[in-house]
Amino acid sequence: xxxxxxxxxxxxxxxxxxxxxxxxxxxxxxxxxxxxxxxxxxxxxxxxxxxxxxxxxxxxxxxxxxxxxxxxxxxxxxxxxxxxxxxxxxxxxxxxxxxxxxxxxxxxxxxxxxxxxxxxxxxxxxxxxxxxxxxxxxxxx
Amino acid sequence: xxxxxxxxxxxxxxxxxxxxxxxxxxxxxxxxxxxxxxxxxxxxxxxxxxxxxxxxxxxxxxxxxxxxxxxxxxxxxxxxxxxxxxxxxxxxxxxxxxxxxxxxxxxxxxxxxxxxxxxxxxxxxxxxxxxxxxxxxxxxxxxxxxxxxxxxxxxxxxxxxxxxxxxxxxxxxxxxxxxxxxxxxxxxxxxxxxxxxxxxxxxxxxxxxxxxxxxxxxxxxxxxxxxxxxxxxxxxxxxxxxxxxxxxxxxxxxxxxxxxxxxxxxxxxxxxxxxxxxxxxxxxxxxxxxxxxxxxxxxxxxxxxxxxxxxxxxxxxxxxxxxxxxxxxxxxxxxxxxxxxxxxxxxxxxxxxxxxxxxxxxxxxxxxxxxxxxxxxxxxxxxxxxxxxxxxxxxxxxxxxxxxxxxxxxxxxxxxxxxxxxxxxxxxxxxxxxxxxxxxxxxxxxxxxxxxxxxxxxxxxxxxxxxxxxxxxxxxxxxxxxxxxxxxxxxxxxxxxxxxxxxxxxxxxxxxxxxxxxxxxxxxxxxxxxxxxxxxxxxxxxxxxxxxxxxxxxxxxxxxxxxxxxxxxxxxxxxxxxxxxxxxxxxxxxxxxxxxxxxxxxxxxxxxxxxxxxxxxxxxxxxxxxxxxxxxxxxxxxxxxxx
Numbered sequence: 001x002x003x004x005x006x007x008x009x010x011x012x013x014x015x016x017x018x019x020x021x022x023x024x025x026x027x028x029x030x031x032x033x034x035x036x037x038x039x040x041x042x043x044x045x046x047x048x049x050x051x052x053x054x055x056x057x058x059x060x061x062x063x064x065x066x067x068x069x070x071x072x073x074x075x076x077x078x079x080x081x082x083x084x085x086x087x088x089x090x091x092x093x094x095x096x097x098x099x100x101x102x103x104x105x106x107x108x109x110x111x112x113x114x115x116x117x118x119x120x121x122x123x124x125x126x127x128x129x130x131x132x133x134x135x136x137x138x139x140x141x
Numbered sequence: 142x143x144x145x146x147x148x149x150x151x152x153x154x155x156x157x158x159x160x161x162x163x164x165x166x167x168x169x170x171x172x173x174x175x176x177x178x179x180x181x182x183x184x185x186x187x188x189x190x191x192x193x194x195x196x197x198x199x200x201x202x203x204x205x206x207x208x209x210x211x212x213x214x215x216x217x218x219x220x221x222x223x224x225x226x227x228x229x230x231x232x233x234x235x236x237x238x239x240x241x242x243x244x245x246x247x248x249x250x251x252x253x254x255x256x257x258x259x260x261x262x263x264x265x266x267x268x269x270x271x272x273x274x275x276x277x278x279x280x281x282x283x284x285x286x287x288x289x290x291x292x293x294x295x296x297x298x299x300x301x302x303x304x305x306x307x308x309x310x311x312x313x314x315x316x317x318x319x320x321x322x323x324x325x326x327x328x329x330x331x332x333x334x335x336x337x338x339x340x341x342x343x344x345x346x347x348x349x350x351x352x353x354x355x356x357x358x359x360x361x362x363x364x365x366x367x368x369x370x371x372x373x374x375x376x377x378x379x380x381x382x383x384x385x386x387x388x389x390x391x392x393x394x395x396x397x398x399x400x401x402x403x404x405x406x407x408x409x410x411x412x413x414x415x416x417x418x419x420x421x422x423x424x425x426x427x428x429x430x431x432x433x434x435x436x437x438x439x440x441x442x443x444x445x446x447x448x449x450x451x452x453x454x455x456x457x458x459x460x461x462x463x464x465x466x467x468x469x470x471x472x473x474x475x476x477x478x479x480x481x482x483x484x485x486x487x488x489x490x491x492x493x494x495x496x497x498x499x500x501x502x503x504x505x506x507x508x509x510x511x512x513x514x515x516x517x518x519x520x521x522x523x524x525x526x527x528x529x530x531x532x533x534x535x536x537x538x539x540x541x542x543x544x545x546x547x548x549x550x551x552x553x554x555x556x557x558x559x560x561x562x563x564x565x566x567x568x569x570x571x572x573x574x575x576x577x578x579x580x581x582x583x584x585x586x587x588x589x590x591x592x593x594x595x596x597x598x599x600x601x602x603x604x605x606x607x608x609x610x611x612x613x614x615x616x617x618x619x620x621x622x623x624x625x626x627x628x629x630x631x632x633x634x635x636x637x638x639x640x641x642x643x644x645x646x647x648x649x650x651x652x653x654x655x656x657x658x659x660x661x662x663x664x665x666x667x668x669x670x671x672x673x674x675x676x677x678x679x680x681x682x683x684x685x686x687x688x689x690x691x692x693x694x695x696x697x698x699x700x701x702x703x704x705x706x707x708x709x710x711x712x713x714x715x716x717x718x719x720x721x722x723x724x725x726x727x728x729x730x731x732x733x734x735x736x737x738x739x740x741x742x743x744x745x746x747x748x749x750x751x752x753x754x755x756x757x758x759x760x761x762x763x764x765x766x767x768x769x770x771x772x773x774x775x776x777x778x779x780x781x782x783x784x
Contacts, residue, residue: 007751014748021741028225029201035655 048134056092076128084121171378181251191241198234208332210325213288214411232401257360263466282335293412391746430493615705623706637693665711
């Protein structure tokens with residue numbers, strides 16, 4: 001190896017080192033520090049008889065969107081309303097009795113199952129519980 | 142011919158498209174004269190280097206900075222306290238800004254005294270002066286953006302001075318402030334200036350400035366230009382000069398890092414438009430000489446206001462300074478006079494700046510001067526109204542709580558304006574008081590005025606505001622209870638959200654708290670102690686928090702526990718009024734990181750030097766060639782024939 005080549009490799013290596021010295025702190029700087037939040041495990045979504053059969057309500061489950069539907073049989077169903085296709089938020093369509101995502105036309109039935117359109121999976125289910133006083137609590141499934 | 146001089150296929154391909162060989166040839170021809178004063182040629186490059194640092198660190202700061210009345214200070218605090226290396230990036234940005242201004246001062250004055258502005262370089266000078274002004278504008282606008290106490294008042298004063306300019310002053314001031322007062326609109330405007338307008342103008346002018354330096358070549362002082370050609374030594378601009386530049390830049394990078402690391406730029410308390418200006422407030426050092434000059438002027442000079450005369454003098458002086466190439470060379474006398482005026486200006490700036498910094502600030506306020514309690518026995522409805530609506534955040538003469546102390550506010554501010562503010566406090570932290578109207582506001586002002594000036598305030602009544610800060614006796618269980626309530630481990634009885642959802646509290650939460658609300662570790666001091674913090678928590682008047690806690694108020698024992706917890710926190714952190722953010726001190730675990738950081742930095746510096754000595758391995762040709770030529774010529778003369 002000639003001296004010239006040796007120096008070339010040495011210089012290249014040093015440039016990489018220098019780049020890392022400047023680059024790594026910059027990358028670390030750019031990474032936003034995580035904001036810890038108290039993990040939500042349970043949310044009071046509706047009080048007794050707030051929803052009539054066939055009605056629904058959206059709610060916040062921590063940082064995620066939730067959808068509470070009272071079926072015509074009076075039973076509550078709760079979902080994470082994030083569409084399983086590309087993460088839009090789906091909505092309840094009482095007149096069509098389905099859950100619909102407006103972004104790409106994904107349709108779920110009222111139990112969260114994917115019926116038509118692009119969604120690959122059913123909506124993520126949450127557990128809706130009726131307390132002794134008749135209020136509806138939603139918790140992680 | 143050396144092997145690397147034959148262009149590779151890639152180089153040829155690029156050359157056909159970008160005419161690199163033409164550029165190389167053009168730039169390669171440029172030479173930098175070598176003489177006693179050559180060192181001054183480097184300061185333009187130094188300023189350029191700092192500009193690059195400013196652009197890079199500025200772009201990084203923009204990632205987290207959020208302009209706005211509520212967010213400016215919080216986001217800068219977030220950068221300096223939470224983001225990794227954030228304090229360093231901000232410190233570099235602030236320090237490099239100052240060094241850039243300093244380098245420009247030197248660059249400009251050296252160009253002036255070397256008469257580099259003479260024909261044909263008039264416009265190089267003119268663009269240079271404009272670039273200097275723009276840089277000062279960047280300094281001024283950037284100073285406001287963290288929205289802390291100092292920056293707020295510096296901006297207020299700066300714009301006030303501008304306002305004194307005849308004819309255009311009022312218009313300009315309103316344009317900059319976006320209204321009659323420095324506030325949220327001002328932040329937006331300064332942000333736009335600092336991020337878009339001024340940098341764009343700077344870039345345009347800079348390209349022009351640098352292009353002109355290339356077109357005209359370096360200016361040569363007369364003593365040099367008058368030498369016989371063979372004594373006019375020079376080095377090549379793209380070779381040795383650039384190589385020197387790189388060495389200088391590497392060293393400056395080291396210096397800048399060292400200073401930024403060891404003397405991190407502080408961040409003061411969030412600006413509060415109703416707080417009195419901090420004692421010893423000073424402008425940035427590069428504005429000091431103007432500030433000091435205006436301060437020395439008498440109130441009236443002839444029929445004019447002293448300040449107006451001063452500002453006009455500076456304006457006219459600045460214009461004459463910018464236009465100096467157009468009249469300096471008329472004849473020898475003018476040229477000499479201009480030279481001496483230049484000397485005078487430098488001396489003036491130095492003396493005025495030093496004077497400004499040597500002046501002692503007035504003695505700071507002591508507890509005795511601010512702690513005059515109210516002895517007026519006023520049991521009227523107004524007092525009750527004050528207790529209900531104002532006392533949670535304000536005191537009269539007992540020091541600042543969440544809001545400023547209102548003692549004597551009616552003496553320093555217009556009653557009408559104050560009353561309007563109370564009725565409609567839009568744009569401030571103050572909530573709209575329930576059921577307030579103008580007449581009630583005026584009654585409140587009467588009450589504040591009366592309470593501010595008790596007929597007799599004897600020494601015996603003087604009570605230091607610190608008295609309320611004496612630690613009260615609470616059991617450790619209560620504190621622990623408060624901690625649990627804060628962290629949400631234990632829910633509030635009425636179901637209000639736990640504090641941690643929106644707030645952090647220094648060491649108690651580490652980085653785990655929310656960042657929607659402020660950090661509460663110093664809240665005990667800010668409120669001036671137990672009574673007002675208790676009152677505040679019991680009613681929670683903040684407009685953001687009210688909807689959350691209105692129907693779910695804190696219970697009495699919960700308030701007690703929270704206050705105990707905050708009090709405990711305050712004994713741990715005990716922030717002072719100047720909360721200067723510092724990185725961990727040497728001695729803790731960062732120290733080892735720090736030294737390795739510097740070793741790596743040194744390695745990097747040498748690597749860059751190494752590379753350029755190889756890239757420019759024929760850099761000495763600029764010197765060697767003339768030497769050989771000279772020697773050959775000598776030979777030829779000696780031998781009497783041509784080589």
